[in-house]
Amino acid sequence: MCGVVGIIGPEEAAKEVFLGLFTLQHRGQDAAGILSYNEGEGPGFHLYKDNGLVESVFNEEIVNRLPGRMAIGHTRYSTVGKSGDTRDIQPLVLNYPYGIGMAHNGNLVNYYPLVEKLRRERHRMPLTNSDLEVIQNLFADALLEAGGGIDEKLSFAQLETAVNSVMKSAIGGYSVVSMIAGQGMFAFRDPKGIRPLILGKREAMVRDATGALVKKDAYCVTSEMVLLNFLGYEPIGDLQAGELIFVDLEGKLERKVLPLAQTPTPCMFEWVYFAGAESVLEGKPVYNARLELGKGLARKIRSHIDRGEMKPDIVVPVPETSRIAAIALAEELGLPYREVLIKNRYIQRSFILNTPEKRAKAVDLKLNPVRSEIEGKNVLLVDDSIVRGTTSKRLVDLVRRAGAKEVYFVSTCAPIRNPCYYGIDFPSTEELIATGRDEKQIAEALNADQVIYLDQERLREAIGLKSLCMACLDGKYPTDISAGLSFRERRVGERRK
Numbered sequence: 001m002c003g004v005v006g007i008i009g010p011e012e013a014a015k016e017v018f019l020g021l022f023t024l025q026h027r028g029q030d031a032a033g034i035l036s037y038n039e040g041e042g043p044g045f046h047l048y049k050d051n052g053l054v055e056s057v058f059n060e061e062i063v064n065r066l067p068g069r070m071a072i073g074h075t076r077y078s079t080v081g082k083s084g085d086t087r088d089i090q091p092l093v094l095n096y097p098y099g100i101g102m103a104h105n106g107n108l109v110n111y112y113p114l115v116e117k118l119r120r121e122r123h124r125m126p127l128t129n130s131d132l133e134v135i136q137n138l139f140a141d142a143l144l145e146a147g148g149g150i151d152e153k154l155s156f157a158q159l160e161t162a163v164n165s166v167m168k169s170a171i172g173g174y175s176v177v178s179m180i181a182g183q184g185m186f187a188f189r190d191p192k193g194i195r196p197l198i199l200g201k202r203e204a205m206v207r208d209a210t211g212a213l214v215k216k217d218a219y220c221v222t223s224e225m226v227l228l229n230f231l232g233y234e235p236i237g238d239l240q241a242g243e244l245i246f247v248d249l250e251g252k253l254e255r256k257v258l259p260l261a262q263t264p265t266p267c268m269f270e271w272v273y274f275a276g277a278e279s280v281l282e283g284k285p286v287y288n289a290r291l292e293l294g295k296g297l298a299r300k301i302r303s304h305i306d307r308g309e310m311k312p313d314i315v316v317p318v319p320e321t322s323r324i325a326a327i328a329l330a331e332e333l334g335l336p337y338r339e340v341l342i343k344n345r346y347i348q349r350s351f352i353l354n355t356p357e358k359r360a361k362a363v364d365l366k367l368n369p370v371r372s373e374i375e376g377k378n379v380l381l382v383d384d385s386i387v388r389g390t391t392s393k394r395l396v397d398l399v400r401r402a403g404a405k406e407v408y409f410v411s412t413c414a415p416i417r418n419p420c421y422y423g424i425d426f427p428s429t430e431e432l433i434a435t436g437r438d439e440k441q442i443a444e445a446l447n448a449d450q451v452i453y454l455d456q457e458r459l460r461e462a463i464g465l466k467s468l469c470m471a472c473l474d475g476k477y478p479t480d481i482s483a484g485l486s487f488r489e490r491r492v493g494e495r496r497k
């Protein structure tokens with residue numbers, strides 16, 4: 001999972017991108033990058049990227065070296081390639097044709113077959129482990145074939161042909177934001193709309209050729225609405241599945257849903273865990289979905305309480321994501337809500353850390369229990385999900401060590417039993433704790449007195465969309481995944497070397 005943003009129109013687009021990236025930090029904490037493009041004398045790209053959080057990668061002096069009215073940015077969460085490998089940090093730049101800068105969020109299922117195809121048919125050698133490089137090369141080749149010259153204005157039809165060609169080859173979940181030197185900014189979503197992308201607009205004051213200040217439309221396309229709100233862009237709406245948008249350097253917007261678009265299946269995990277609580281995806285507020293997840297789970301827990309199988313005294317959220325659901329759950333059950341796992345805010349989110357060792361260490365460092373509130377109580381721990389179980393087991397142990405009598409672990413996501421091929425790090429079936437285990441066996445593995453999950457149907461109802469990707473829960477993948485096995489073994493394996 002990653003965060004992307006593209007801005008065209010304002011005088012200092014890179015400054016806005018820089019500020020905006022802070023609101024996308026939760027989507028990726030491994031690396032960050034900004035690419036800007038300036039027109040006028042000596043036009044060209046200006047790139048800065050490095051490993052680390054946005055605030056450690058950039059400062060004012062660096063951002064000032066990224067001029068122009070068009071810029072794209074990225075926060076990286078590495079699901080493939082080696083974490084820390086600077087070659088894989090986005091945006092990526094290609095010098096031909098025109099000059100193409102690109103960033104994306106997602107994964108390709110058929111990365112290896114496509115790399116092989118590019119090697120054999122186009123004699124292109126990959127310089128990174130990134131899916132984006134494949135998308136960028138496919139696009140560049142298709143754009144060349146679509147015609148046009150370096151001094152000509154690129155038409156929307158040419159762009160459409162090129163992106164259509166990418167969609168024909170690239171299987172997976174991907175949201176792409178890109179700039180073409182001397183032409184403008186474009187963005188597109190995969191044909192199933194698995195990864196999010198939203199468009200916004202505002203008026204910007206810019207200098208015309210005479211130096212006078214004039215009003216112009218500025219556009220921003222990004223992973224989440226929270227960024228639009230933060231920078232003062234009025235949301236126009238989500239890009240649809242398979243949709244392409246293009247904004248030229250004069251600020252003219254064109255958009256079209258391409259023929260390969262299908263029934264959208266956005267990733268349910270955005271509402272459950274990934275997206276910021278203040279965002280709205282596909283018209284469905286994340287905050288509200290999390291409240292409903294909590295209420296739905298409370299109804300299931302109520303039946304366990306009524307049967308005398310558990311007797312919770314307090315509801316305790318696992319910070320941060322599950323807090324909203326836990327409040328609703330506690331209200332629904334009429335139980336005291338207690339924030340008694342105190343977070344050290346300087347440690348990164350544990351799921352997003354990319355090795356089990358780093359995750360284990362993070363749990364120990366980042367949460368301190370309030371013993372006086374836990375001792376002698378039956379604690380209902382609420383988390384957004386249980387993936388490998390590493391974090392969950394450590395949490396149960398932590399609460400037990402603080403004197404809890406019984407510990408119940410409940411998850412607002414249904415059991416995750418299948419890998420994700422679309423950009424979330426659920427690496428292999430064997431590593432997922434729910435694979436081949438029922439709730440009782442999972443409780444044993446976690447050393448919990450009970451484990452309760454929200455059901456798939458209630459999860460769907462809580463989000464409020466009929467069509468969603470829930471493949472990691474139900475195994476029904478929205479795309480062909482026949483190239484997926486080599487993806488798992490080779491790509492994730494590479495990352496762990």
Ligand code: SF4
Pocket residue numbers: 173194267268269270419420421422423424469470471472473
């Ligand atoms: S498999 Fe799961 S995590 Fe991956 S895109 Fe689908 S719902 Fe999201």
